[in-house]
Amino acid sequence: MTRTTDRPSRCTGWSLLALGGLVSALTLPSGCNTVACAHGDFGSAECRVAAENHYAQVTTSSGVSLHFAEPGSDDATVVAPLGLLEPTSTGVRVRPSTLMDFDLVIEAGTLGATSITLELENVASDAVLSLGPSGAEVELAPGMGTTRNVEVSLTDDVLWLRGRRDCPLTFRVVVAGDVQTNPVQFERVLDSLHDELADGAATGQPLLGFALLGDLAEVPVEEELRHVSSLLRNAVVPVSVTPGNHDVHGDVMAIYNRVFGAGTYAQAVCTAKLALFDTGAGGLAASVQARLPELLARSSFDFLVGGGHYPAYPGRTGNSWGDEDASFYLLSELARNEADLWVAGHYHSWEDTVPKPVGDREVRQIISGTAGASQGSGVPTFGYTRLTFSPAGLSSCFVEVLPPGRVEAQTGTATGIRYCP
Template sequence: LRPTPDGVRARVAGAGAFAISLAAEQDGLLELEIANVDPAAIVQVYSPARTLEVPARTGTTTRSTTVPLAAGETSWIRSERPCPPRFRIAVTADIQTNTWQFERIVDRLIAEAGEAERAGEPLVALLIAGDLAEASRDDEYEVVAQVLARLPFPAAVTAGNHDVYRPTYPQFNRNFGPGNYAFDICDVHVALLDSGSGTIAPSVLARLPELLDRGEARHSLAVMHHPPYAGLTGAGWSREDLAMLTLVELAAADVDLVLAGHSHALHDFPAISVGDRELREIIVGTAGALQGGGVPRYGYLRLAFDGDTMSPCFVEVPPLGYDGPPNEPLRTLDYCAD
């Protein structure tokens, strides 16, 4: 929540359903602006005076309303997003200094959102697994927020190591909210974990069973910046035992897919053995950060959901001016056909 000249602005951290409560000390009216809300969501205000719907505004994920307040009473704003059987979620990570490339990715996501809507398979969220900035400055986050505001659907983000360079200045949290949280969107449970400092806070480790609990959701995703299974990438964890502990908790919760960044590349580990279980982890550090020599592989992961089926594929978004052939798909992860 942030004060505005006329009232309060709230940014919803996740996609899907949400609730905001407002307790009043005196009667009055509050001008409320809510950002990062799916245009397809149903948003209603429940106050002691009356119930009213907050309509979507064309071309934006921001809504505005006037909330009647009564002294000693609590008003609620609640939202739900009706979902069809088929839908999509996009995932990427590691923007850092290259917001120009990230804008190209957002352009492609906007185009896909229109195509997906017409196909009856809406794109309902973008998940970003950290490193939205290079030096965790307010001006960097303001630019990223402006780019994200162009999306016709909400974005859920968590922190990377470049987002916590100055821990006494919590600009990431001021701009985007918490790094550790979970939500349900359609039939998918999404848990975002803040590993920006190369670890997961002890208080959050104790809550992992709660955060990872899918409830009645068919599918379960865990999103964090540092991959808990490093493979050959170099994970960046400050303590390797915490990465292993996280893997065990992910396996115990029967997570369907672990999504990470940190490595500025695309990697797929389809069968990580954890005790008597297997996990799949996809590293998608492809949002714009420097990838070294050669043709960079920029873009995003598309997750297509249809009932009990989740199908991942990669959408490559080449850098400006590149007209050569695309990179070769991974052996275990196809490029999207459209």
């Protein structure tokens, strides 16, 4: 049996017409023109730039205005996204993002406010605070721990609260990322910093701070991020934070920036420049790319270290950037400025990856996604990477923080990183 099909199609013309119409519809511009980030898409890296600038300044109900400024600045009109200011029931929560120096501008306003309470956190216990008009600041009493309350009498229209720390020649900074699925283990990591602080002091390598490289929460809800924020209030040293993909995806309320403040910022840590980048969307905001030459300018620093949640290059980890074009520009600027190191999390393991040739230089990278997150079916290794900066150079090792029940710490070298003795 055979069958013949000979039905000429009248539909062909209509089909072509429909296809053409569809193509036309696809190419039409969408929506009315509006300013960037007007719709509050804080899952987008660019809109988090707007948010971190927004939360670096605040005006209270009593008319007092506060904002962060570049450390050492005398210009009270320029806002620097270097921290978080959040009104509370009793005053204003002040969380500098940086490990070392910070400057805060306080303007009394016109509503007749005479005082304001500042609830400082993330300030080193050895930081010297001073308050007063620019050039006439008065040193405040020293504090204990990383939180302090400062009662400010608004005696002048503009006051500056400045925090300063002494710089040793040799010092430590520790780095790790990825808390998300096990914040209890992260508490142990934070607790272990007491030992790190004591060990550093005993060996002449004081611990100056902790760079926490994102994925603080499993999902970006306020409850989770506030919990990690409360844990950081108990840290023995200041913690500089930058977000990961789990902290920001799909966010429409700028929760990360509202809880922690800035995600992208460069800071001086004595002889080192530490530049952290918000790579939470698997890329870099275009406006951050525009600032790469500035943020990664080595200037007169002995060391330049960049960091973010995502590895600058994934190696064989499979943990790639969503936008490799952005990572290529980052790598180029790291290479051009002769960066010593890129530190990252995201990969739930730790690795001193094979240096990446970039142009006529190489970029070195350490991944330390070990602050608590689930690591798969293998035996998990939690802890942080210790970076020691000294006139002799930069060295690194991994400090393991054992989970309860495990007693035998690992030794030797694994995946390119040696365990700290």
